[in-house]
Amino acid sequence: MSIWLGKDLLILASQSRARQVLLANAGITFEAVPADIDERAVQKESGLSAPGDIAKLLAREKALWVSQQKPGRYVVGADQTLALGDRLFSKPAGRAAAAEQLGLLAGKRHELHSAFAVARDGKILFADVSVAHMTMRSLSKGETEAYLDQAGEAVTTSVGAYQLEGLGVHLFERIEGDHFTILGLPLLPLFSFLRSERLLSV
Template identity: 70%
Template sequence: MTLWLGKAPLILASQSKARQTLLANAGFAFESQPADIDERAIQQSSELSAPGEVASLLAREKARAVSARRPGQYVIGADQTLALGTRIFNKPAGRVQAADQLRALSGHCHELHSAIALARDEKILFDHVSIARMTMRQLSDAEIDAYLDEAGSAVTTSVGAYQLEGLGIHLFERIEGDHFTILGLPLFPLLAFLRSQHLLSL
């Protein structure tokens, strides 16, 4: 059963297991198709530096790229940036870079900017950026090493080297923001838009 009323399947332009799980748990039947865009090249050519603007741009480009291949279908694009002050983080390339990121974030409050966009036939119909503020507790080098030992290669799959829904919860002392924003798919504004377009049965 699905709450989706569109004539064709909804498409999620992401391979993120967290985003897929959020959408499935919300009662959507959907298909996933990666956008396969060069995110860093798009970001650099845009000359944007504000983390929310970068996330919004990439979410829109992902949605457009997949909608070009799936005419007539609604496509969700999503992106998330992590910012500590003016510094924007990308996914760490390996354990050494993950440790460097955790040392930089340790004892500080950083922001997650989660963007979502909905496209159809390469036209953006809706986009939105939500922000969550995450305060990481002060971590010793021994604690960082212990975390990296336990988390393994998963640390390279998300910015900041953590998944809050997993072992990453041990790194934090305070969180301000909703669950969906933190996991990279701000559902509340998306659901409100879909309802306004009579695309949901609930």
């Protein structure tokens, strides 16, 4: 049973399985409609360098793109960036790139910036960004190789080469931040906004 009160389903402008599971588990019925934008081109053109600003920009652009295709609908766009100091990470292109990312992150504290934006009729109604701090434990070459062997192709689907809801949990010694931010969709501020629009029954 859904707690969504809108006359039309909420739209999630994302292909992310983790984000879709988060919404579904929270009792929200929705439609997934990925945004057709070139994220790297949008980022480059913006000139932004702060990871939180980049995440919010991309979340907004995704929400706006889908909103323009689906008039009258509430659309949630989301994006996440990983920053180690001044260095931003993208999804690794293959096993070698995943191993390189893990080598850079091991034994250090990095940040995940998770942003979302809600749009309707080509206008942003609300946007927010949350941060989680992740401390990865030191990893031997053997541990890294064993992890990559077990995780398989999944390491190429997430920035940082890990998914905390899966085998990636074994890589960490400390996590500061809420579960939803880490998985890429900060549900608490999102639901607070949707309640203010009288779109949730709980």
